Amino acid sequence: MRSILTAASERDDSAERDRLAVDARSLTDAIDRAERDGRVPVIAEVKPTSPTSDGTREDDPVELATAIVEGGATAISVLTEPTHFGGSPEALTRVREAVDVPVLRKDFVLDEAGMDVVEADLLLLIARFVGVREPTDSRASRNATRSEAELDELVTAARDRGFQPLVEVHNEAELDAAVDAGAEIIGINNRDLAELEVDLDTFESVAPEVPDDVTLIAESGISGPADVRRMREAGADALLVGSAIMDHDGDTDVTANTRALVRATAETETETQTQTQI
Numbered sequence: 001m002r003s004i005l006t007a008a009s010e011r012d013d014s015a016e017r018d019r020l021a022v023d024a025r026s027l028t029d030a031i032d033r034a035e036r037d038g039r040v041p042v043i044a045e046v047k048p049t050s051p052t053s054d055g056t057r058e059d060d061p062v063e064l065a066t067a068i069v070e071g072g073a074t075a076i077s078v079l080t081e082p083t084h085f086g087g088s089p090e091a092l093t094r095v096r097e098a099v100d101v102p103v104l105r106k107d108f109v110l111d112e113a114g115m116d117v118v119e120a121d122l123l124l125l126i127a128r129f130v131g132v133r134e135p136t137d138s139r140a141s142r143n144a145t146r147s148e149a150e151l152d153e154l155v156t157a158a159r160d161r162g163f164q165p166l167v168e169v170h171n172e173a174e175l176d177a178a179v180d181a182g183a184e185i186i187g188i189n190n191r192d193l194a195e196l197e198v199d200l201d202t203f204e205s206v207a208p209e210v211p212d213d214v215t216l217i218a219e220s221g222i223s224g225p226a227d228v229r230r231m232r233e234a235g236a237d238a239l240l241v242g243s244a245i246m247d248h249d250g251d252t253d254v255t256a257n258t259r260a261l262v263r264a265t266a267e268t269e270t271e272t273q274t275q276t277q278i
């Protein structure tokens with residue numbers, strides 16, 4: 001993980017620092033629209049590859065994103081890290097121009113300089129990798145590689161630049177730090193970024209501690225409709241899904257893969273009706 005972070009820091013140091021004001025698309029509005037339409041709110045990730053993927057998706061990111069939106073995605077996440085995830089800031093810019101849903105920049109942003117590279121509606125901040133103020137610092141993950149920047153400063157800096165910050169946590173200590181930092185959108189990542197293991201129990205154990213006024217995202221390891229229902233029952237307002245949609249080794253239709261997740265609840269209702277009729 002350290003090498004990914006080092007690479008992120010070097011890229012951002014050399015990047016152009018002009019952050020252009022964008023007319024940001026609201027994630028919470030998009031979630032509300034999805035709920036009204038009867039769609040499960042899915043933030044679908046353009047994720048060409050990853051350290052834990054079996055293959056690489058070579059399709060053009062814009063084609064992937066437009067196909068995913070056709071499948072009913074509420075928002076798009078674009079991985080912009082090039083070395084380990086096959087992404088780029090240019091891909092994010094092109095995707096955002098091509099779709100009308102909110103777009104999340106998914107990368108390892110460690111400081112304010114890392115925010116000034118691309119236009120996006122949402123920006124990921126990973127609590128594990130940034131500093132947190134006392135007293136929560138003593139309770140946060142102690143062995144993580146951390147930037148010098150404080151989480152609350154980065155949340156404010158992100159908002160000042162017009163981003164909606166999505167603060168990612170993996171345990172209750174990081175959740176406390178995110179809430180203290182004023183995060184309004186919090187993602188609980190089922191993937192342990194130290195061990196790279198995925199466990200959906202993570203969301204179920206941390207979600208009950210999340211304040212009601214926070215928009216809560218379940219991230220990683222959601223492999224199909226049953227996992228969607230499980231995360232929704234545990235309190236997820238939206239789901240962030242990459243691998244199950246990309247299908248790195250199978251190369252299947254991303255529109256159909258997205259639709260299967262977006263309709264997961266409707267499938268339950270259909271299943272229930274069918275069972276009742278029987």
Ligand SMILES: O=C(O)c1ccccc1NCC(=O)[C@H](O)[C@H](O)COP(=O)(O)O
Nearest residue numbers: 050051052219220221222241242243244
């Ligand atoms: O996905 C990885 O292998 C990975 C490895 C190391 C650090 C981060 C990683 N993923 C970032 C993510 O958070 C996921 O791309 C995202 O939550 C979607 O997860 P999934 O649906 O399991 O692909």
